Amino acid sequence: MELDSLYQEVILDHYKHPLNKGLSETYGAQVHHVNPSCGDEVTLNVTAEGGVINSITWDGVGCSISQASVSIASDLLVNKSFAEADAILDEFTELMHSKGTKQGNPDVLDDAVALAGVSKFPARIKCALLGWMAFKDAAVRIKTTTGGE
Amino acid sequence: MAFSVANVRQDFPIFERTIRDGKKLVYLDSGATSQKPLSVIEAESNFYKFHNAAVHRGAHQLAEEATDAYEGARLKVAKFLGADEEQIVFTKGATESLNLIAYAMGNAEPGTRFALTSKDKIVVTEMEHHANLIPWQQLAARTGAQLSWFEVTPDGRLDLSNINAVITENTKVVALTHQSNVLGTIIPLKAIVARAHAVGAVVVLDACQSAPHMPIDVKELGVDFLVFSGHKALGSTGVGVLWSSELDDLPPFLYGGSMIETVTMTAATWAPAPRKFEAGVPNMAQAVGLGAAIDYLTAHGMSNVHDHEMALTKYLIEKLLQVPDLKIVGPTDLDSRGGTVSFTVGEIHPHDLGQYVDSQGVAVRTGHHCAWPLTRKLGVPATTRASIYLYNDESDCDALFDAILGAQKYFA
Numbered sequence: 001m002e003l004d005s006l007y008q009e010v011i012l013d014h015y016k017h018p019l020n021k022g023l024s025e026t027y028g029a030q031v032h033h034v035n036p037s038c039g040d041e042v043t044l045n046v047t048a049e050g051g052v053i054n055s056i057t058w059d060g061v062g063c064s065i066s067q068a069s070v071s072i073a074s075d076l077l078v079n080k081s082f083a084e085a086d087a088i089l090d091e092f093t094e095l096m097h098s099k100g101t102k103q104g105n106p107d108v109l110d111d112a113v114a115l116a117g118v119s120k121f122p123a124r125i126k127c128a129l130l131g132w133m134a135f136k137d138a139a140v141r142i143k144t145t146t147g148g149e
Numbered sequence: 150m151a152f153s154v155a156n157v158r159q160d161f162p163i164f165e166r167t168i169r170d171g172k173k174l175v176y177l178d179s180g181a182t183s184q185k186p187l188s189v190i191e192a193e194s195n196f197y198k199f200h201n202a203a204v205h206r207g208a209h210q211l212a213e214e215a216t217d218a219y220e221g222a223r224l225k226v227a228k229f230l231g232a233d234e235e236q237i238v239f240t241k242g243a244t245e246s247l248n249l250i251a252y253a254m255g256n257a258e259p260g261t262r263f264a265l266t267s268k269d270k271i272v273v274t275e276m277e278h279h280a281n282l283i284p285w286q287q288l289a290a291r292t293g294a295q296l297s298w299f300e301v302t303p304d305g306r307l308d309l310s311n312i313n314a315v316i317t318e319n320t321k322v323v324a325l326t327h328q329s330n331v332l333g334t335i336i337p338l339k340a341i342v343a344r345a346h347a348v349g350a351v352v353v354l355d356a357c358q359s360a361p362h363m364p365i366d367v368k369e370l371g372v373d374f375l376v377f378s379g380h381k382a383l384g385s386t387g388v389g390v391l392w393s394s395e396l397d398d399l400p401p402f403l404y405g406g407s408m409i410e411t412v413t414m415t416a417a418t419w420a421p422a423p424r425k426f427e428a429g430v431p432n433m434a435q436a437v438g439l440g441a442a443i444d445y446l447t448a449h450g451m452s453n454v455h456d457h458e459m460a461l462t463k464y465l466i467e468k469l470l471q472v473p474d475l476k477i478v479g480p481t482d483l484d485s486r487g488g489t490v491s492f493t494v495g496e497i498h499p500h501d502l503g504q505y506v507d508s509q510g511v512a513v514r515t516g517h518h519c520a521w522p523l524t525r526k527l528g529v530p531a532t533t534r535a536s537i538y539l540y541n542d543e544s545d546c547d548a549l550f551d552a553i554l555g556a557q558k559y560f561a
């Protein structure tokens with residue numbers, strides 16, 4: 001059924017066994033984002049060195065889509081430069097707004113392509129984007145305080 | 150005599166459609182908004198087709214007909230609430246009604262009845278919809294008045310044990326919901342009204358979740374203000390009701406056309422209530438739609454509607470309690486509760502549960518239901534909520550039950 005395109009195995013896996021969950025003690029930036037329409041929350045710690053993101057940890061509560069999506073993002077965006085992370089983020093955002101017309105490029109998005117089905121469920125796009133928008137916010141904060149270094 | 154749900158459903162065109170590839174529509178989200186009978190849809194469109202003109206303004210036949218239709222709707226609302234016509238104000242919705250009261254009080258001249266100062270208190274409850282919380286928070290912030298509230302017990306009732314400490318001699322306004330939009334709890338209004346009036350406070354009742362579902366008589370309730378939204382009571386969107394016996398003392402909120410008596414370049418005086426509170430050309434077709442909704446409800450009888458919903462609520466709760474790991478958030482006894490039932494199901498997040506049951510054609514609401522302080526207090530970030538109306542029957546509850554069991558398998 002259509003629902004299976006939303007709840008891919010990969011997503012339920014990340015939901016049940018999230019990666020990088022548990023906040024690091026130190027961080028370059030800490031952000032807290034909520035989805036006011038459903039109450040989902042995520043706190044994200046991001047650390048970077050020499051323009052490369054070297055740690056993303058998080059904590060949060062929410063539905064499988066929001067939690068799996070943060071887990072995927074935290075794994076995918078680490079060890080990337082800010083420019084690379086921005087490019088991935090753009091590609092992911094575009095996928096989310098594709099209304100089911102795009103598959104997503106697995107070379108760029110890796111596990112995040114499993115979230116492609118979300119784009120057919122308008123009410124869930126915000127869930128999938130929650131962690132990514134939090135990352136974007138954190139990245140901007142780090143870049144403005146350290147000039148990207 | 151109880152009515153036949155099968156007959157009722159035939160009056161609602163939306164039940165002719167199917168959901169998610171041919172499934173029967175199981176609509177359990179009337180707490181958010183109700184479906185509309187054909188008579189309401191037609192009343193609204195017939196207004197546009199045959200009678201459209203600006204009410205209270207033109208010197209022509211259409212204006213007369215439009216005014217008659219609009220004022221006729223006001224009379225229907227008045228009868229529905231056991232009130233007088235001139236005590237009924239049409240607004241855009243309950244949210245606007247509540248803001249109207251709060252802003253109007255904020256406009257009161259210092260020293261007059263509704264003027265608030267830093268010595269005064271506004272009382273709300275932890276159960277409020279944001280629409281009956283934030284306007285009072287903001288009024289308190291603007292006037293320096295203190296905001297205090299009744300707490301909610303773990304089983305979802307209002308805690309009145311400290312009523313005399315919450316409503317004090319300094320309390321000017323007590324604003325509270327009649328029935329919780331999250332828990333279904335009906336609050337012990339009598340005791341609160343008695344205490345509020347003993348200290349000279351006015352009571353503002355948010356009847357959004359009660360007026361559509363039970364007989365209401367404002368004189369019996371003894372409150373000073375009552376609001377509800379048309380769209381939750383089978384009526385059109387864009388129309389709400391404010392009833393009050395105290396409108397004469399309340400200053401206006403919105404200024405403009407239709408609400409004045411005389412105007413010069415530097416000053417204006419106000420038309421008597423309710424016109425004083427209806428600035429601008431109102432949502433006429435929508436008010437007429439609400440009038441048709443009230444006709445529909447009255448024809449079935451509000452007591453019958455209520456009896457039907459209570460019997461169905463009993464069935465729904467009993468059915469839900471058979472689901473393993475399901476916890477009802479709010480009262481499980483039928484005493485003082487209505488047909489809105491919130492619950493959690495094990496570790497399944499409400500958003501995921503809602504998505505699954507939707508795939509089975511079942512429409513429920515998930516989240517904090519615009520009552521974030523309440524869900525936070527009860528320690529649940531979100532719940533799933535089923536809310537019923539006169540067009541629901543046991544088969545809808547069964548469909549929800551089956552869908553929840555399906556979700557448990559799906560997310561196991």
Ligand SMILES: Cc1ncc(COP(=O)(O)O)c(C=O)c1O
Pocket residue numbers: 180181242243244245278280281326328329330355357358378380519
């Ligand atoms: C208890 C309660 N109060 C106020 C409101 C606000 O009503 P509306 O959004 O129609 O203005 C609602 C509906 O969401 C409600 O359930």
